[in-house]
Amino acid sequence: MNAINMRDEPLVYELSRAGRVGCSLPKADVPSFELPADLARADLDLPELDELTVVRHFTRLSQKNYSIDTEFYPLGSCTMKYNPKINEAAAANPGWKYLHPLAEEAQAQGALKLMFKLQRSLCEIGGFEAASLQPAAGAHGELSGVLMIRAALVDKGERDRRKMLIPDSAHGTNPASCTMAGFSTQTIPSGPDGNIDMAALRAALDDSVAGIMITNPNTLGLFERNIVEICDLVHRAGGYVYGDGANMNALTGVFKPGSSGIDVMHFNLHKTFSTPHGGGGPGAGMVAAGAALAPYLPGPIASEDAGKYRLAMPAKSIGRVKSFYGNFGVLVRAYTYLLMTGADGLRRVAENAVLNANYLKAKLSDVYPVPHARRCMHEFVARGNIAEGVHTLDIAKRLIDYGFHPPTVYFPLIVQEALMIEPTETESKETLDLFIEAMRSIAAEAGSQPELLHEAPHRAPVARLDEVMAARCPILCYRG
Amino acid sequence: MPFIPTTDAERNEMLGAIGAASLEELFGDIPQRLRVKKLDLPEGLSELEAGEALDSLADLNQTAKKMDWFLGAGAYYSYIPAVVPALASRGEFLTAYTPYQPEVSQGTLQAIFEYQSMAAKLLGMSVVNASHYDGATALAEAVLMAWKAREGRNKVLLPADLHPEYADVIATYCTSFEIEFARYEGDPARAPIDERTAAIIIAYPGFSGEVWPIGPAAAIAHERGALCVVHTDPVMCAILASPGSQGADIVTAEGQSLGNPLNFGGPYLGMMGTTDALVRKMPGRIVGETKDKEGRRGFVLTLSTREQHIRREKAVSNICSNQGLSMLQTCIHLATLGAAGLREVAKQSYDKAHYAASRIADLSGYRVKSARFFREFLVQTPKPAVDIVRALGAKGIMPGLALSRYFSDRPNELLVCVTEMNTKDQIDRLVAALKEASR
C-alpha cells in the first residue's frame, strides 16, 4: 500500500511563533535611510518559523500528494509521462538560473541558441514554418493562435468573420479563448463514429466563419479521419484551422499536423515533451504556424544570422502575450528531453503510447463500456456508470484506495459519466496489469458492495470534501 | 530508450491481447501518404551527452552572478534561501498535477491556501488567486476584469510610467474589445477620472521607480464610480503601505523576486488579488477551506464556475493552469523569510538603493530623476546610456537598463536597480566606474 501521509498538518500561520527566524542575511553595510512617513508600513502579518519547521511542514505536505514519482497517474488529456531527472539537473545550471532576460544579446547567446533550436525542432515535429515560445500555457497558446487568425482576417479586410466553429468534444479552453479574442462560437456535433459530423460542418460554413478549432486526435482519443477534408473545406470557405496540440503524444514521428492543412497550432510542452506538471504549472504552450499565419506570431522570437542568435518581432506580430520570452526554465527541460529522445525516439514514444492505451482498452472494455468501437490512439474514453447507483465519481474515488490516481472524469462532455484514461509510454506492462486488476476489482465491488465505492476513498488523508460549503461560504485565506 | 520500459516480448504479448498484428496496424486511421518517413532531427543522445550539450550552452551565458549586477526592470536578482529549491523539487510536488482530486492532492492544495493567505496579507487584499502566468498577464486580465465590472464605461486610464512590455501585453489582451485607453503622467490623483472611466491603473512603483501614494486617487475613483487597479512590487509591500490598505480594488504584482530565479524571463509568477465584492469576477484558480464528512479540515479548488471547464465561452477568462511550482517556491520563500526576514530584505534593498542614488547624485554630469523610490531609480547620464553600459561591461559591471532599449527618444537615461544582493563595495565600484565613464 502506498505510504500517503494521513496526519493533519497545521497551517504555516498556526506553526508561527513570534521571534522565530528562518533565514539569515548579511548585515546591512550601508547607512539606514528613512522611509517616507506617509507610506511607511508599521507591520507585516507573515508567519515566523525556524528553518527546520519549514522543512518538516512542506515535506509532510508533499507526502499527502499522489504524483507521477509515486503513483500511476492515467489522467486523460494530461499526458502524465515520467519527468526525467536529467531535465531538472540541466535546468539547475547557474548559466540558466542567473541569466537576466534583459542581458545584452551577446551575453545570452546560449539561451537564444537554445530557443532557436527548440523552435526549429518543434516546427519539424509538427510540420510548421515558424514558432513562438512565448505562451506560458496551452490556453495561452490558444489565445495567441486565435488572435493570429483574427489579425490575418482584419488584414484581408474580413472583420465580419467573427464565428469560430468548435466540435462538441472540445476542451473548455477552446471556446473561452475565442471569447477572449472577440469571437462567438458555434458548436459542431460529433457523429456516431466519434468524429466531427461532416454534414453539420458543411452546413455551418458560411462567410461569417473565421475558422475551426480542432483537436486531433480528439478528446475521445480518436483520430479525425477526415482531417484533410475538414481543413480543405474550411479554407475554401475562407477560414483558418486552429489545432489544439494537447494530444500530440499520439503522433510524434508518425504524423505532422501541419501536413494536413492546420494553419496554427499550440503544443503543450508539459504534456508531450515531459516537463513537470508542478501541481498545476508552470507549463509552456508554444505556438507554431504555417506560411500564411507565421508573420502574426507573438514575439519576440529567436532568429539566427551568421551564427549569431538574436531576438526579433515577427513582421506582423499580434504583439507580446506575456513579458519577456516565455517560460524559459520549462523550455530548457523540453530541449533536454528532445535531445535525448531524438528522431527515432519520438516515433517510439507515439507507438508505445498508442500501444499502452489500446492494451488497457482491450482489457477493460468488457466491464467499462467504450462508446466507440474504433481503435483508440493514446487515450480512450469509457463509461463509469457500470452498476445501479454507481457513478464515475465513485469509481474514481475507489481507485485512490488501490493506490492509483484517478483518470480524468466527466470530460469530454459528449460522453455521459466519462472516464478518460491515458497511460503514456513510460509505464511498464506490470503497472498496466496492476491497474487493470484494480479496475476489474472495483467493477466487481460495484455490483456486490457498492457502498465501498460510495464511501471511498477510505485510505486518504481526507474523505470526500464538502464542495458545496466551500462554494457557498468561501474561506479563501487564513483568518486566525 | 531510457524512458520506455516495454520490451519487444511484452509488446508482442500486448499486441496479441489487442488483436493487432503490428504497431503499424494501430495507426490505421492515419492516411498512409501523410505518414512521416523520418523526422529531420538528430538521433537521440545518451543522458551524459545531453547533459553536456546543455551545460555547454549554459556556459555561453553571462549571468548576474558573474558580474556586479544593477539591472532590474521587471526581473530581480534576489536571494533565494536553499530550502526553497530543496523543498519545491521534491517529486511529490514537482510531478503532481492540478489538484482536481482533492483527497490525494492536499499537499498542493494546502500550499496554495497558505500562499493565498500570505499574499493576501502582503498585498492587503481579502482574496488572492493561485497565480497567473506573470505580472504582465495578471495586469492585463485585471484591466479586463475591471472593465467588465463597470458595464457601460469604456475608458481605462493607464500610467505613462508603466513597464513598456506590460503596456504591450495589455494592448494584445484588449485587441478585440472596445476599450478607450488614455495615458496620464505623474500623480494618479491628478489623472482625468470621470464618469466614463471604468478604472484607473496605478503602477506602484512606476517603471522609472517613482512611488506615488494610492489613497487619494482611489478615493477620487470611487467617488466617481470607477475602480482602482494597482500593479505593485511585492517586496516593496513589506515596508511600504500595501495597495489594499490604500483602497485598491484589484492588485497585481510580479512575484518572481520572491523565491523564483531569473531564468531568462520565466517561469515567473503573476500575483492577483481583489476584494470580497469582486471575487467572483476574478480569473484563475482559487483554493478554499472546507471539511470532509468526518469533520476534518481540508482544502479544495472552489468557485470553479468562473472557469473555462464549466463556463466555456462564458468563462471569466480562458486560463486553465496556474504557475503551480513558481507559486510554491514563493510560498516556501515567504514562510522561510517570515515577517522579519522579508522586511529586512526590503529595507536593505531600499537603503542600498538610496545609498547608491545619493553617491551618484554627487557625480557631475549625472542627475537622479526619481524623487521617491524603493529599489529602482532613474538617472540622467552625461553620455548615451548604451555607451556607459558598454564601458562598464568591460569592467564586469552591469550598471542598469539603458532606456533607449525601449524608448528611442530617451538615449541619456539609465534605470538603476539595487537589491540586497549588492554589497557596498560593489556600489562604490559602480560609482567610480560611472565617474570614469563620463570623462
Added chain:
Amino acid sequence: MAIDASARYLESHEYAKPAGSDMLIGISDHAQAELGDVVFVELPSVGKELAKGSTFGTIESVKAASDLYMPISGKIVEVNEAVKGDPSLVNKDCYGQGWLIRVSPSNSAEFSSLLDAKAYGKAIGEE
C-alpha cells in the same frame, strides 16, 4: 417533480407567478434538482428594465452555472436578498421562499403565451 399550478413556465425552466399586480420569477423544482446544491445566485439591480428572453442573472451550483432568462418583460421592483444570503432556499422552496426577482410586467399578454403547468409538465416529462 413539483409544478406550481398558479405559475407559467419557459422551456428553460424559469417560472412567472402572479403576486398582486406583479410577477414573482424563479426556477422550477425540476431545474433545482438538475442543478444540484445551489451555491450562488447573481441577480440584477432594482429598477432595471428587461425584455422577455433576456438574461437577468446567473445561478450556480458546484459543477454548473446557468444563465437565467426573463419569462416576461418588465421592471425589476424587488430582488430576493434572502436567497443571496442563503442560496439553499432555491433547493428547499423554489416556488415560495426561493423566488428570485419581483417584476412589474410591461406587457400583460406575455404571461398567457408561456407554458401552463400541464404543458410544462409534458415538456419535462418528455426530456
